[in-house]
Amino acid sequence: TSLPPVIAIDGPSASGKGSVAERVASHFGFHYLDSGALYRLLAYAAHHQNIAWSDAAKVASIAADMHISFAHGEVLLDGLQVSAQIRSEQMGKGASEVAVHPEVRTALLQTQRNFRQAPGLVGDGRDIGSVIFPDACLKIFLTAAVETRAQRRYDQLLQRGERADYAAILADLQQRDLRDSQRVAAPLKQLPDAILLDTTDKNIEQAVAIVVEAFKKGLQS
Ligand code: CDP
Ligand code: CDP
Numbered sequence: 774t775s776l777p778p779v780i781a782i783d784g785p786s787a788s789g790k791g792s793v794a795e796r797v798a799s800h801f802g803f804h805y806l807d808s809g810a811l812y813r814l815l816a817y818a819a820h821h822q823n824i825a826w827s828d829a830a831k832v833a834s835i836a837a838d839m840h841i842s843f844a845h846g847e848v849l850l851d852g853l854q855v856s857a858q859i860r861s862e863q864m865g866k867g868a869s870e871v872a873v874h875p876e877v878r879t880a881l882l883q884t885q886r887n888f889r890q891a892p893g894l895v896g897d898g899r900d901i902g903s904v905i906f907p908d909a910c911l912k913i914f915l916t917a918a919v920e921t922r923a924q925r926r927y928d929q930l931l932q933r934g935e936r937a938d939y940a941a942i943l944a945d946l947q948q949r950d951l952r953d954s955q956r957v958a959a960p961l962k963q964l965p966d967a968i969l970l971d972t973t974d975k976n977i978e979q980a981v982a983i984v985v986e987a988f989k990k991g992l993q994s
Contacts, residue, residue: 778803778893780988781902784915785950785961786865787922787929789972789980790897793915796981798895801988806888808898808905809868810848811881813859814841816867818850826867829874836880862930862945869949875958878904900959902967911988912967915980919946921973 780803782794791807798805815836816826824831842849848856858864871877878900885905888894896905902912917925923943930937953961963969968987972980 777891779906779909780895780911781909782897782913787926788915793980794895794897803893806896812868812872813864826870833876833880873956899961914963914967917973
């Protein structure tokens with residue numbers, strides 16, 4: 774018996790991973806793992822327990838204890854709905870700070886692997902294809918120019934009715950890109966066996982179509 778197939782979509786912040794991964798999952802009727810949400814949840818839980826994001830041991834112990842579930846596109850922490858709270862820029866920053874600790878990443882490893890269930894899984898993050906599911910049958914490195922990504926985040930905030938400052942978002946993304954790619958534990962990088970998908974000039978539908986075709990092609994070969 775073989776394990777259910779995994780499509781891994783990794784890449785930098787605001788490249789479109791979540792939007793693309795969710796649509797690809799629904800196209801094939803696969804499960805979806807938003808691994809960034811787990812790091813965001815952890816940053817949120819630590820913040821609420823007055824634990825510093827830099828305290829690797831304490832943050833890792835919360836990771837081991839917290840009860841996470843996903844229901845109808847909503848994220849639940851110990852049964853409470855926290856989707857909106859974890860989407861803030863502050864928790865994005867917190868996520869990228871707790872994510873540098875190797876013990877924190879290890880604490881979340883099995884939680885992520887448990888998402889691999891029939892008929893298949895689409896996972897997005899930074900290390901889905903490198904660490905979580907190195908045997909994924911399709912690996913995509915989704916990226917876009919940093920200015921394009923900053924513009925997307927800016928539009929997203931305005932749509933939510935929040936204040937947005939393009940220059941601050943751009944600076945934050947550049948800092949986050951550096952932290953994600955230069956850390957020792959599971960750094961963000963394009964794998965030799967990953968397909969590069971640059972969405973600077975592509976909309977979500979075009980990106981989804983490319984991933985869907987690549988997966989179907991893989992099935993035939
Ligand atoms: O949406 P965005 O790409 O900004 O963030 P996210 O995917 O929700 O992830 C938030 C942060 O968690 C990222 O900046 C990474 O530092 C970290 N992360 C990670 O280290 N590994 C993953 N597999 C997913 C997220
Ligand atoms: O998950 P990640 O942070 O990589 O990105 P996302 O949350 O899926 O996408 C960030 C924003 O960019 C969303 O508002 C998407 O609708 C938008 N987007 C886009 O305009 N064109 C794309 N090709 C991909 C995403």
